[in-house]
Amino acid sequence: MVAGPQLSVDLTAVARNTALLAARTHGELMAVVKADGFGHGALDVARTALAHGATRLGVTSLAEAWPLREAGLVAPVLSWLNPVDADFAAATAQDVEVAVPSAAHLGAVVAAPGRTRIHLHVDAGMARDGAEPAAWPELCRVARRAELCGAVEVVGVMGHLGCADDPADACNSLGRNRFAWAVEVARGAGLRPRQRHLAATAATLTDPRTHHTMSRIGAGLVGIDPSRTTSLAPAMTLTAPLVQIRRVRGGTSVGYGHAHRTGGSTYLGLVPLGYADGLPRVASDRAEVLVRGTRRPVVGRISMDQLVVDLGSCGAEAGEPVTVFGPGTAGEPTVAEWAGWAGTIEHEIVTGLGARVARRTVAVPHLRSLA
Incomplete structure (x- = not known):
């Protein structure tokens, strides 16, 4: 049970x-462990990744970096998405490297006590984070002056590709070229960044030209390949019990709005998971779950706390487990399928699971047994 x-x-x-x-x-x-390790537990994912090939850690905000240091992890940590008034003094004290996307950010870092290791962040074509090309040469010149004064150490240049999930997209060429230009401008300003990183999971798997000295891997650690080119191992399984079963006649209305009517006499099972737990409501009447080794449809609208499964004649009983998703090795739906039913990406499914769901971690056996 x-x-x-x-x-x-x-x-x-x-x-x-x-x-x-x-x-x-x-x-x-x-190893990028932002968003609590893509919903898988930042500390567990960080420790595992560092033990199996990763050498560094990445997060977005400084708030995500502190628990890594408090847990005793000593690997280099980079934080790349912070407001200008972030606690850069604490970053230096905690030995956390920070990304600098603008002159205002650089000024704030310089004003903080201590010598901070920084990665200059260029916009490689997404019009999102990073310095726009027009501002990049001056940012590099000011960073070099700050480095000569001892206020910072420029250890990296970074960018991000917007279309790496489609290796054939022309914007990838634009991103590679802009990043190469940015590195040359930085060198021309007298900077010698040891780390140059552009690729995330998809580009790492599909385009060696993007690798440079380092790749940032987040989704790939937990089994998500946005490029759909490589078979990675999904790390997450979600289960829940059937809390109630009822037999209904054909034509029975199910759930809010009576959005579903049963086609014939059947058994309906109630599962205590809903959109408050991270299951996308838009997947209603599309999704499936695994019951007694058989896939059964989710019927009616997914509610805040519960969903209904048409059990047919599978003979399941209250208390039995339902597998909502998993690696797919036993026939259960995968996170990728749930993302398809919801019209979204796997990242949104795994990072959206709520705190009401109990967590259980399965440890790694000895490394030699993984061969």
């Missing part, structure tokens, strides 16, 4: 994915 909804994270999958990705690049591998 299953006590309640449970999310299991298989760290062996994270270990395998890390080792595979580390072998696919000639540079270092930064």
